[in-house]
Amino acid sequence: MKKDFISILDISRAELEGILAEAEKLKRQKKAGVAHELLAGKTLAMIFEKASTRTHISFEVGMNELGGHALFLNARDMQIWRGEEIRDTARAASRYVSAIMIRAYKHSTIEEFAEYATIPVINGLSDLEHPCQLLADIMTMKEHFGSISDLNVAWVGDGNNVCNSLILSTVLTGYDVTVATPKGYEPEETIVKKARSLGGHVKLVRKPEAAVKDADVIITDTWISMGDDKEREVRLKVFEQYTVDAPLLRLASKGARVLHCLPAHRGQEISDEVMEGGQSLVWDEAENRLHAQKALLVWLLKK
Ligand code: CP
Numbered sequence: 001m002k003k004d005f006i007s008i009l010d011i012s013r014a015e016l017e018g019i020l021a022e023a024e025k026l027k028r029q030k031k032a033g034v035a036h037e038l039l040a041g042k043t044l045a046m047i048f049e050k051a052s053t054r055t056h057i058s059f060e061v062g063m064n065e066l067g068g069h070a071l072f073l074n075a076r077d078m079q080i081w082r083g084e085e086i087r088d089t090a091r092a093a094s095r096y097v098s099a100i101m102i103r104a105y106k107h108s109t110i111e112e113f114a115e116y117a118t119i120p121v122i123n124g125l126s127d128l129e130h131p132c133q134l135l136a137d138i139m140t141m142k143e144h145f146g147s148i149s150d151l152n153v154a155w156v157g158d159g160n161n162v163c164n165s166l167i168l169s170t171v172l173t174g175y176d177v178t179v180a181t182p183k184g185y186e187p188e189e190t191i192v193k194k195a196r197s198l199g200g201h202v203k204l205v206r207k208p209e210a211a212v213k214d215a216d217v218i219i220t221d222t223w224i225s226m227g228d229d230k231e232r233e234v235r236l237k238v239f240e241q242y243t244v245d246a247p248l249l250r251l252a253s254k255g256a257r258v259l260h261c262l263p264a265h266r267g268q269e270i271s272d273e274v275m276e277g278g279q280s281l282v283w284d285e286a287e288n289r290l291h292a293q294k295a296l297l298v299w300l301l302k303k
């Protein structure tokens with residue numbers, strides 16, 4: 001059966017460990033200048049309904065470094081934008097390429113793609129989840145802290161797609177996640193329930209101070225995700241007290257580190273001081289998108 005990666009829980013704990021070990025190996029090899037063309041002759045189609053910098057670059061460069069090829073497809077230039085059915089696009093594309101990565105507005109678009117495609121489908125971000133981001137985040141935490149199962153991870157801000165994937169990831173990693181959001185901006189209830197039912201440790205609080213107390217890792221993201229632009233003015237007001245800044249960071253554990261999937265909005269969800277400070281791991285995190293996704297591609301595509 002073909003494998004897909006639409007939710008972070010599409011992989012088991014053991015599979016996550018395998019993917020991370022491969023990612024670390026590929027990272028070491030790249031730094032040492034050792035070629036690893038494990039996917040020669042393979043093509044990844046990358047369909048984007050929304051903007052992207054990191055996801056686009058890291059998947060394209062990743063396929064290139066693995067000896068394969070990546071095809072950038074702006075959804076607006078495809079027939080789906082003129083009404084061709086997803087199930088038809090998925091089946092036709094499956095006859096040309098080895099895997100499809102999609103960044104879509106609706107999670108259901110990616111699920112429908114996966115249902116009809118006969119090749120692996122990867123979620124490059126939807127309104128519900130951003131599992132590729134979590135692969136990189138977990139890799140970055142592991143790289144920095146060594147062991148991650150005992151970490152306290154705090155999320156401050158919007159209970160969005162990245163937050164949902166973080167919550168589900170507790171099931172695979174064992175770390176505790178505490179989420180601080182304003183009322184009405186909590187993560188998806190079904191996601192929280194699912195994580196808890198599978199043994200994940202998730203706490204929802206209101207105040208950022210309550211979430212970051214004793215936290216080893218603080219994670220934040222934009223207050224206005226792609227697709228939320230119409231709520232901009234309201235959101236800027238609602239999230240005013242949710243900036244990850246130096247005073248907030250001082251409440252966390254001594255060696256706490258900060259993650260942000262980027263793009264960042266300095267002065268909103270994160271201060272410039274924290275973003276540029278010694279406790280920020282954001283550039284390692286951005287780099288690890290490349291290594292983690294290469295390992296994911298190898299896991300999905302190598303015979
Ligand atoms: N973090 C992330 O997915 O970045 P892009 O939107 O630039 O791809």
Ligand code: NVA
Nearest residue numbers: 160221225226261262
């Ligand atoms: N939550 C953000 C993540 C961007 C990478 C968004 O969906 O726009």
